[in-house]
Amino acid sequence: MSKPLRRSMLFVPGNNPALIVDAPVFLPDSIILDLEDAVTVNQKDAARELVVHALRTLDFGSCEVCVRINGRHTPFFTDDVRTLVPARPHALRLAMVESAEDIVCLDELLGRCESEAGLPVGAIKIMAAIETAKGVVNAPSISLASPRLVAMSFGAEDFTNSIQSERTPQGQELLFARTAVVLAARAAGIDPIDTVFSLVDDDTGFRADVRVAKQLGFAGKSCVHPRQIALVHDVFRPTPEEVHRAERVLAAYTKALQQGTGVIAVDGRMVDGPIVTKAQRIVDIANSSKNSQNWRAQ
Amino acid sequence: MMVVNKVGRIVPSFVENLGEFQPYAGLFATPPTGNHYAPPIRRYPGTGKKLLASLRDAILASGLKSGMTISFHHHFRNGDMLVNMVVEEIAALGLKDITLAPSSLQSIHQALIPHIRSGVISAITTSGLRGELADVLTRESLLKSPVVIRSHGGRARAIAAGELKIDVAFLGASAADVYGNMNGIHGPAACGSLGYAMVDAQYADCVIGVTDNIVPYPALPISISQTQVDFVVQVDKIGDPKGIMTGATRLTRDPLELHIAAQAMRVIEASGYFREGLSFQAGTGGASLAVAKFLKERMMDTGIRGGFCTGGSTGYICDMLQEGYFSAILDTQCFDLAAVESLRTNPRHVEMSASFYANIHGKACTAHITDIMMLGATEIDTAFNVNVLTGSDGIMMGASGGHSDTAAGTKLRLVTAPLIRGRFPIVVDNVHTVVTPGECIDVLVTERGIAVNSTQPALQERLNEAGIMTVSIEELQWRAEKLTGKPEPLAQSEDIVALVEYRDGTLIDVVRRVL
Structure with missing residues (x-):
């Protein structure tokens, strides 16, 4: 959680x-x-x-x-x-x-x-x-x-x-x-x-x-x-571009874990621990914003 | 004899001194009959000069007698001096048993109470009542018949149909010429549009124009024409500008009202009616007026531009017209001086009569072709019936206004209201007084949730698709009562102190005397 x-x-x-x-x-x-x-x-x-x-x-x-x-x-x-x-x-x-x-x-x-x-x-x-x-x-x-x-x-x-x-x-x-x-x-x-x-x-x-x-x-x-x-x-609130990239980072990371592969890259940029953590934070904030009832948050 | 109408209210089918009534049967269920009323043809002096020396002279010239009906408009709002002045004069002349038929009454008209007690005024029909006058008329049975509450469109219809026959109309104007052309745009008591007065001018047997500002012929622009006016009277002062209107209505800064307005805008956007050419009627209350602010922001973001705005006007809406967000304003009444200035200077901002606005039996009315209407409520029940007339204590404190007119015809009908007002929940099992039937309310927007009427599944689906969370109206009621408790039923007698007409002339409810 x-x-x-x-x-x-x-x-x-x-x-x-x-x-x-x-x-x-x-x-x-x-x-x-x-x-x-x-x-x-x-x-x-x-x-x-x-x-x-x-x-x-x-x-x-x-x-x-x-x-x-x-x-x-x-x-x-x-x-x-x-x-x-x-x-x-x-x-x-x-x-x-x-x-x-x-x-x-x-x-x-x-x-x-x-x-x-x-x-x-x-x-x-x-x-x-x-x-x-x-x-x-x-x-x-x-x-x-x-x-x-x-x-x-x-x-x-x-x-x-x-x-x-x-x-x-x-x-x-x-x-x-x-x-x-x-x-x-x-x-x-x-x-x-x-x-x-x-x-x-x-x-x-x-x-x-x-x-x-x-x-x-x-x-x-x-x-x-x-x-x-x-x-x-x-x-x-993260921008849609930030959220999109973060989601792709997390997806690539999850896939790498499942397949047991080592170093991964998204858009030519290496994904390591801090990048994954940051991506998770962006997605968490975006999800929380979605739940907000404020119209500007939609 | 009492009958149950379509919204389950027990209403009389006959009222002494007023005659027979039909029960409300549905939005457009009761067909009209008869012909339009026409005033008598009279001979006028060849010079056309109609200026008389005093109100008393005009009353005498009009042929007003005991038992007749007089009317007024309420464009001067709480700054109105005319109603009290005329009734004083009528009392001084010894006339009795007068029916008072203004388009609405305000707190300032508490001065009428002694004349009601003395029998000078024996009957009243109006859109609304406020203050001490409303209090007295809800607590005591002082009139020979109940007050008849009519919507703005309903009043126009009743006058045109001759159901409300006006013997003498006293129509105030902030500028007039001696031949009877008048407007509300110029002069110290400027009030803007004279939309409500136009119907009286057309159908009253005798029309007396009253002004404190005689101008050279012709008084332009002509809102009420010389062809309709019998006499003109100049008085010292016709209204108190402070009570007529403020400089510019300020948008609310109350975060709760802004929150409700923001939610309402989400609903509008999801409804499908936020589209090129949209027509819109803003309310005047805090939250409903604030919707205009969010509407403007979204129009700015999306490039969508509106068609016409209707109903009353405020400076904020007029600015939107000026800035090109809307293409026209059709105006029955101006709510601030900024709106008066717009009416004076912007050719796309025009006056319309109450009949043009909302008469169900007119050949067309704007209320039937508007896309989005912001509505208020003092109470709304779980069947979405709305009360805008009586307060939580059962006392009359508001007005029917254009509420039921616009709700019947507009495509998207939103009620915005705080879920809790004072210590009372706004959602109740049964509203104390039904003014607008729930069948023409689409959605209730409060700060604690949004409820869509179950009769509107398509709208519900659109809100679902847009990710807007909604709850049942019963859930909103529960949320409110969790904080306030359930209100005790009101103690009231069987005596009927007011009849609430639906816009087609049928009876939708009654107000009973509060104990």
Whole structure:
């Protein structure tokens, strides 16, 4: 079975029932019910209860459902984890991760809560949100801190604060950090997820930003508005030519395996392990796009 | 006596003060009879000058008496001042028992409530009702007979057939000359097309043109002609521009509505009707208007160009005309000032009467030759019957409009609606009020799934071939009720407060008094 796609991860405020109910309609690959920045301090408890109720009662279809929890050093961290585990989200995205210890701490707490809830230990995955200079520097060790870790996301707003800079449309201030997160995540075999693009009305700017993210090696992008989802999928969708070639590579590879032949070539180009892996990824993404209900995805 | 009609609704065969009615029997099942109505021949002064000093003078000159019927158009929408002004004057003259027969009524007409209570107005026929007036007329039996709800085409038919005989039509115009030529294109109260008023002008016994903008003869373009107008009156102000229309209708940015519109476009493309020369009627609601955006994108991608657009017009559709995506707009009403400007300047954008648009018994109507129609719904039931008149509380809050007219004749009839509105599912076992029968609805497009009417196997097959996932309408109902629960039945009395006529004059449903 192919690995789940995480091209689009839609943030939904954890205190907004209407948006939570509607989120799966837009068919993001992942939904992130947010208990952190979207929720004010005096609404944390209510939002947590609402998210638990939503996890238990709503049908999110084929979407991966995660919850962004408050950072390890906040007073909400433990309650977030303890309350959410019995409702069994697919994953928790931990905000403001700066060290491997943050992930280890969450991993251990999750293990205890899973046992108490009668769930298999390791059932709930972790996504690490890298949002500070310290987090970027420690990204390689963070990415290896737990077998639960499935993705590492980058958050530009807090990051630019931490390096005492400002976000620009060109984004040079983010280049090193974005690349560092991609390298660490890819080296660990987990998905790197790019930062949000806050100008929800700027489709052109958003599309350009997604193209850069794809080129840098990100597996997907965090989204703050449903309209961004189709645009992300559009950029990440392989072209028909790419899909055609990938299918021929896989067919040639399968035939070679069956016939026990050695080195093979397609269109005069040698096909080896990385080429086959890349071809499989292209076909997986294309198949996933076919299943999308968005008309642009057809 | 009550009878069951073809959509299973129990309707009266006779209503006191209104006479006999036939039950709805099918889209084109009930043949017309009789002749077209004609107004009386009168002698007019040789000079042709018809300008009178005041509304009161015009009412007196018209010969209006207690028990007669007066009509208006609703092109001024919620900025309309004329209906309230005229009824005030009629009340001041001591007239009673008047039947009010506008093409539609808006929230601003709540000022009529005291005149209904006092008996000045004793009967109403309209396409729709809104606001407090609608609330009062659904909760109380104040009139001597139920309100008669007619579609735009149904009203045109009833007037032409003499079933709805109009004694005096008060037709507002944003520009008029003293001989009675009028339009809605120029002047401070510009409202665009006067399509609904054209039928009244043709058939009313007496036509009074009312304007706040007398212009030199001839008032061009001539939407309503001097040959149809008996008197002209100038008033200070005929409408509030703010309530008449906005500058340009903005396309929705609501992601849910855009999502529904995108799905609807997929259905259109798969249906086979997205082809060279296609004709199209956009709705005015968020999702249905947004379909135009996706239609334009696909026309841009494919090079396909449309024929005519019909119904009402918005700036967005007018831009598509200007840019060559469509070749003509046939317009009963303008929804924004951008559309008025287009009507003023683009010779391919023309007005049409409600009869031209949708009269089932006219010699031709545009609604019967249109390819694609976007429809709304306040409710739709598992037999695809649609309600656009009453809300989830049973109170009248909308209008029949051109819904049933266009659904009967258009080739592809799509209802777009959010599956859940407020706390209520849009798909129900039985709609509270049937306005449009399910037999002429092809497909329901919601954000949570698409359902094709089982009476349309060819369309279902085309969507299957295109890889568009569909579900049964019962599945959509289940999906909605999973989130909302099943609504409790409404508490209503046996009293009938409104009759819903199908476009051919048969009764398709009634509205009962809400308790």
